[in-house]
Amino acid sequence: MRWEWLHQEDFDKAIEISKGVCVMPMGCCEMHGEHLPVGQDYLTAEYVAREASKLEPVCLFPTFRFGDVQGLRMWKGSVILSVELEQALLTELCSEIARNGFKKIILLNGHGGNIPLLGNFVRSTMKEKKDYVVVARNEYCWGVSELVQELDAGADFPLLTKEDKEYVRDFVYNKKTWGHAGIEETSVMCKIAPELVNFDRMHVRDGLSRHKSDYLAEVGFGLTTRFWLKDYPDSYAGHHPEKANARIGETILRRRIETQAEACRRLKQDDRVLEWNDEYNKMW
Ligand SMILES: [Zn+2]
Structure with a gap:
């Protein structure tokens, strides 16, 4: 169910098994003291998403590794993209996920600095009519x-x-x-x-x-x-x-894995969010 491991003929089956749910793990590359790797946040989000998908099968999109780390220029290892580019990437990646048939997209975030970015991004999806919905949650919901x-x-x-x-x-x-x-x-x-x-x-x-x-x-x-x-x-x-x-x-x-699996389960069973999305589109 990992996107990059599927063959073109596997996608219809993957959409059916996942009930149209696709998860994109997200994090960033930034210094985490001297003792942890710069990829800490995305490695964690990826791990939680992967293990949860074994409990509740959903499609796993390749991890979004470059989150919002404005300010950490003085340390080696930071990869700093502009917020505008990050927004544009999220917009285009989500529309590609949907074009391939997954209409319920979960962004699983592992980096605190991504919260404003994600809030803005999810709201921005209401700017145009879409045939899909995007929701976001933090993997670090329990500690x-x-x-x-x-x-x-x-x-x-x-x-x-x-x-x-x-x-x-x-x-x-x-x-x-x-x-x-x-x-x-x-x-x-x-x-x-x-x-x-x-x-x-x-x-x-x-x-x-x-x-x-x-x-x-x-x-x-x-x-x-x-x-x-x-x-x-x-x-x-x-x-x-x-x-x-x-x-x-x-x-x-x-x-965290159990909670993510439950979040996937709930979205798989739920068709209301897509109905609400249709209703919203008709109000235009
Ligand atoms: Zn971190």
């Missing part, structure tokens, strides 16, 4: 805080050791941070591709906030991330996740 909440409510996570549970609780109870390249992303990569995690490079950078832009955030300007780099100049936001590991990563990923 350390949700894990600790459920642990405290008595849930059992069989992969985790007693020490792992204490470790994640320490992050939440003591209000430690893990926004970017922190415990979640590091644990997740320990599961997906442990050879790409450089624990020995973690301490080269400081992941704690310099709090330079707090006074702007206090009055609501935190909505934009224009000054994020003043607080986190090393493109790393988090207490050093020294004990991050694949058990924590797999626990987090399992839930």
Whole structure:
């Protein structure tokens, strides 16, 4: 069901099995501290999309690797496209997916900086009549805080050791941070591709906030991330996740994969979104 692995004669069958649902994973290329790969976000989105499609078969479009990373010019590895080009690429790729017969498109996002881009893009699809719908969701919908909440409510996570549970609780109870390249992303990569995690490079950078832009955030300007780099100049936001590991990563990923599979299932069963789209087209 991977687009690039299908043969031309397979597409009709793929459309039937997927009920017209096609998923495009999205991320970006940007520095994730010294210890994680620049492709962290798209590698994670791709992994979640792929594993979820094994639970609920849908077509998998090649990953959109170049998300919105304006500002990270000072670090090697960033691939910075203009927002206009990204919008144009999304527009044309989605219309090509639809032209091939998949009328329900899910953009599965793994990068926080893509949220404004995706909001704008999905809204922009209403500018013209379309015979398809695009929806977007974040793959990182469940993480350390949700894990600790459920642990405290008595849930059992069989992969985790007693020490792992204490470790994640320490992050939440003591209000430690893990926004970017922190415990979640590091644990997740320990599961997906442990050879790409450089624990020995973690301490080269400081992941704690310099709090330079707090006074702007206090009055609501935190909505934009224009000054994020003043607080986190090393493109790393988090207490050093020294004990991050694949058990924590797999626990987090399992839930994200199940949730993505459920999202696919729901959209496969649903024809209302296409009816609403027709109704919208008739209102023009
Ligand atoms: Zn990331």
